[in-house]
Amino acid sequence: MxxxxxxxxxxxxxxxxxxxxxxxxxxxDEGVTTVSSEELAAxxxxxxxxxxxxLSQLGSYGTRGVGYDVxxxxxxxxxxLGLTQDWPVVIVGLGHLGHALANYGGFASRGFEVRALxxxxxxxxGTRVAGLVVSxxxxxxxxxxxxxxxxxxxxxxxxxxxxxxxxxVASGVSSILNFAPSMLVVPEHVEVxxxxxxxxxxxxxxxxxxxxxxxxxxxxxATS
Amino acid sequence: MxxxxxxxxxxxxxxxxxxxxxxxxxxxDEGVTTVSSEELAAxxxxxxxxxxxxLSQLGSYGTRGVGYDVxxxxxxxxxxLGLTQDWPVVIVGLGHLGHALANYGGFASRGFEVRALxxxxxxxxGTRVAGLVVSxxxxxxxxxxxxxxxxxxxxxxxxxxxxxxxxxVASGVSSILNFAPSMLVVPEHVEVxxxxxxxxxxxxxxxxxxxxxxxxxxxxxATS
DNA sequence: AAGCGCTTGTGAACGAGAGCACAAAGTGAG
DNA sequence: CTCACTTTGTGCTCTCGTTCACAAGCGCTT
Numbered sequence: 001m002x003x004x005x006x007x008x009x010x011x012x013x014x015x016x017x018x019x020x021x022x023x024x025x026x027x028x029d030e031g032v033t034t035v036s037s038e039e040l041a042a043x044x045x046x047x048x049x050x051x052x053x054x055l056s057q058l059g060s061y062g063t064r065g066v067g068y069d070v071x072x073x074x075x076x077x078x079x080x081l082g083l084t085q086d087w088p089v090v091i092v093g094l095g096h097l098g099h100a101l102a103n104y105g106g107f108a109s110r111g112f113e114v115r116a117l118x119x120x121x122x123x124x125x126g127t128r129v130a131g132l133v134v135s136x137x138x139x140x141x142x143x144x145x146x147x148x149x150x151x152x153x154x155x156x157x158x159x160x161x162x163x164x165x166x167x168x169v170a171s172g173v174s175s176i177l178n179f180a181p182s183m184l185v186v187p188e189h190v191e192v193x194x195x196x197x198x199x200x201x202x203x204x205x206x207x208x209x210x211x212x213x214x215x216x217x218x219x220x221x222a223t224s
Numbered sequence: 225m226x227x228x229x230x231x232x233x234x235x236x237x238x239x240x241x242x243x244x245x246x247x248x249x250x251x252x253d254e255g256v257t258t259v260s261s262e263e264l265a266a267x268x269x270x271x272x273x274x275x276x277x278x279l280s281q282l283g284s285y286g287t288r289g290v291g292y293d294v295x296x297x298x299x300x301x302x303x304x305l306g307l308t309q310d311w312p313v314v315i316v317g318l319g320h321l322g323h324a325l326a327n328y329g330g331f332a333s334r335g336f337e338v339r340a341l342x343x344x345x346x347x348x349x350g351t352r353v354a355g356l357v358v359s360x361x362x363x364x365x366x367x368x369x370x371x372x373x374x375x376x377x378x379x380x381x382x383x384x385x386x387x388x389x390x391x392x393v394a395s396g397v398s399s400i401l402n403f404a405p406s407m408l409v410v411p412e413h414v415e416v417x418x419x420x421x422x423x424x425x426x427x428x429x430x431x432x433x434x435x436x437x438x439x440x441x442x443x444x445x446a447t448s
Numbered sequence: 449a450a451g452c453g454c455t456t457g458t459g460a461a462c463g464a465g466a467g468c469a470c471a472a473a474g475t476g477a478g
Numbered sequence: 479c480t481c482a483c484t485t486t487g488t489g490c491t492c493t494c495g496t497t498c499a500c501a502a503g504c505g506c507t508t
Binding site: 234235236237271273274277287288289290 | 494495496497498499502503504505506
C-alpha cells in the first residue's frame with residue numbers, strides 16, 4: 001500500500017490539521033528544521049500518539065529516529081488541506097461581524113482571498129470595507145459566477161441566512177461558513193460549518209455553574 | 225433514583241443544549257406550546273433519538289404520547305446551562321473582532337452581560353464602544369474583582385493572548401472564550417473554548433478540494 | 449372502563465476516536 | 479559491520495457517542 005487510503009481521512013484528523021499547520025508555521029519561522037512528534041504535539045496541544053496517527057493518514061512523511069522535516073510537512077499538510085491553491089471567498093452580510101471578518105488578516109495568509117462583500121442594506125452597499133466596495137445582494141449570483149467562488153461566509157442576521165444560503169447553493173457554492181445563529185438546510189453535497197458565539201458562551205456558563213454552586217446559596221431544591 | 229446522574233452530563237450533550245434552547249425559543253415565539261422530539265429534533269437539525277437521549281439526561285420532562293411542554297423545557301434547559309443567572313463578561317482586545325463581539329446582541333439575550341472592555345492600545349482606551357468606555361489593560365485585575373467576572377473573552381492578537389490569559393486566571397476567571405489563534409495553557413480547573421475562524425475555512429477548503437479535483441488537471445502524482 | 453394510537457425513555461448494538469505500548473526502521477558510534 | 483539509541487507508524491483496547499428498536503406510559507375515544 002503505497003498511496004493508500006486517501007479516500008477516507010477521519011473528520012477528527014482533518015479538524016486538527018490546521019492546528020498542526022499553524023504550529024509548524026511558527027516553528028518554521030523560528031528556524032526549526034526538524035521536529036519530533038513529541039515536540040510538535042506539545043506545540044499543538046495534543047497527544048503525541050494522536051499526532052502521529054493523524055500524520056500517518058497523509059502518508060509516511062517522517063523519518064524514524066529523527067522526526068519530521070518542518071518545511072516538507074508544512075507543504076504536505078497544506079496540500080492535503082487544499083491550501084496550495086487560492087480560494088476566492090465572498091462574505092455576505094456586513095454588520096459588525098462581517099466587517100470584522102472582512103478585515104481579518106488570518107484569511108489571506110492561508111490561501112483565502114476575500115473577493116467580494118455583499119449586503120442587502122442600501123446604506124451599506126457602496127461603502128468601502130477593507131479595500132472593497134460592498135455590492136448589493138442582487139449581484140450575488142453574478143459575483144459568484146464571475147469570481148468562481150466556491151466558499152462563502154454568511155454573516156447576516158438569522159432571518160436572512162437561509163435565503164442567502166439557498167441563493168449561494170443555487171449559484172454553485174458548495175462550502176459555507178455560517179455565523180448566523182440559525183440552522184441551514186442544504187443539499188447533500190454542500191458542506192456547512194457553523195460558528196456560533198453565543199453557543200460557546202453558554203457551554204462555558206454550564207461549566208462555570210457546575211464549578212460554583214457555592215456562590216448562590218439558593219437553588220438547592222434537588223439535594224436528596 | 226429521583227435526581228440521579230446530575231454529576232455526569234456528557235460533553236456532547238452539553239454542546240447541543242444551546243441548540244435545543246434556540247429552537248425552543250423560536251417555537252415559543254411562534255406560540256407553539258408543545259413539541260414532539262421528532263419536531264424539535266428537526267428544528268435543531270439532529271436525530272430525534274439523540275435529542276430524546278440528551279433531554280433524558282436532565283430528567284424526565286416529557287409526557288409520553290404528547291411530547292414536551294415548550295416553556296417548561298426552555299426553563300429546564302436554561303437552568304441546566306446556568307442561564308437563569310446573569311454572567312458578567314469582560315472582553316479583552318478591541319480590534320475589529322472585539323468590536324463586533326461587544327456589539328453582538330446574542331450575548332445579552334441569554335444572560336450574558338458585557339460589563340467591561342479592555343485593550344492595551346492607548347489610542348483605543350477611553351473610546352466608547354457599544355456604550356462602554358474601553359479600559360486600559362492595567363485595570364484588568366481590578367475590573368474582574370469589582371465586577372465578579374468569571375467568564376472572559378480574549379480577542380487580542382495571538383502574541384498577547386497567553387499573557388492576558390494568565391492574568392485573567394490569576395484574577396479568578398475560570399472560563400475563557402479564546403478567539404486568538406494561539407494555544408492557551410491553563411491550570412486544570414480553567415475551561416477554555418476556542419473559536420478559530422481560519423481553521424474553519426481550512427476545513428472547508430479540504431472538503432472543497434476533495435469534491436473538485438477536476439478543476440485542477442495537474443497534481444496527479446499519486447494515482448497508482 | 450377498556451382499548452387504541454402516539455410518543456417518550458432506554459437497553460443494546462454499532463461505530464468512531466483516543467491513547468497505550470511495541471515492533472519496525474532509521475541514525476550514529478565504535 | 480554491529481550494536482545501541484531514537485523516533486516513527488500502527489495493532490489493539492477502551493471509552494465515548496450515535497443510532498436503532500422497542501417496551502413503558504399517557505391521553506383520547508368509544
